Amino acid sequence: MKQRVPCEFFLIRYVPDVVKGEFANIGVLAREAGSAEGAMVRFTRDWSRVRCMDADADIGLLESLEAEIAARLAAGTANALDLKKGIKPVMQVLEDTLSNSVQISEMKASLAESLPAELEQLMRMYVEPLKVKAERRKSGRAAIAGAMRTEFERAGVWGMMRKRVAASLYTRAGDPTKIDCGYRAALETAPAGGIIRMFQAVSLEGDVEAAKGLAYSAPQLREGVERVEGATLDLTAVVEPLREVSNAEDEATERYRFGVDAMERQAIRVVTLSDLARVAETARVELRV
Known part of the structure; x- marks a missing residue:
């Protein structure tokens, strides 16, 4: 049996009203536990829940955040020991525009067959809207x-x-x-x-x-x-x-x-x-x- 890989991940959340504390998970940031390389980020492609919570949400800006985080990771500017600290500068760059409406959860741990497979699983579990049985095939x-x-x-x-x-x-x-x-x-x-x-x-x-x-x-x-x-x-x-x-x-x-x-x-x-x-x-x- 193939040995499972220990991973750690953060959920990226959209919080339109910080006082109320209501949020929608919009992405996942994950890596193999303790690894300095290979971290991956993915955001949702279905922004319906965000729009339901905030009709004026700047979806384009939220989408650009994924590319910005990925670029930081690819450039090796994320901290090898603290992934959350490593992308903090990205969040600070957009802080004024987003008004603290994007937040990152505490680190969670998991065991996976592979990091890409785990990322897909985490997106299904925490981010993507539930699919109803009668839903049409995605096309x-x-x-x-x-x-x-x-x-x-x-x-x-x-x-x-x-x-x-x-x-x-x-x-x-x-x-x-x-x-x-x-x-x-x-x-x-x-x-x-x-x-x-x-x-x-x-x-x-x-x-x-x-x-x-x-x-x-x-x-x-x-x-x-x-x-x-x-x-x-x-x-x-x-x-x-x-x-x-x-x-x-x-x-x-x-x-x-x-x-x-x-x-x-x-x-x-x-x-x-x-x-x-x-x-x-x-x-x-x-x-x-």
Whole structure:
């Protein structure tokens, strides 16, 4: 039997009214007990409970906090002996804006098969809303983005990747596009300047507007990456398998094929959910994990 790993974790809470003390758990920060490396953070993607408690909650700011904490952890600025103390500067930076509405619980201990698996379990136990039996299967872009994150976490590279990359950094001011994640590949045989790989979840279930939008942005994004980063852009769209969209030669199938063709015409690599394990393994190798 595989030996279980001792872990320690903190719950990250949104407290809209400090006097009342009511809160909603919005994330988990975890690491292997006593380890100076490998700490992981994850926030919810379902902000419905926060909005119910505070209709004016700044969800964008709360989402940015996850990236800020992850960056601190990746940069090694978190204290090796006291994880909570290590991210305290992050909380202080946002204290004025958040008015103490984000708090961290006391440390708790657990035993896990692995840290990524434990993080998922803790999110289900403490953070994510209870799912009712009649709930529809999670689908669309949210399901694809979740599957991407899971595979990259399993490969141990999620914390090393850039998230929600603003296309406006490379195209023009006002471009609202955000690319889900990406990284600079460490390749000895890469072209001059190297390769930056970016990944975007694109659902072809229902309509193909997201595919058309990504295809439209790709040439400017590619030129901008070369200009700003001095690197070649390798852009990948992750989509559902055709069988999940349609079982017959009907209008849905035609839309799916149109979306794939529109992206491939702009040199966007298109892969399905079944390819994610291979994509994540490539990232592990290229990031030398």
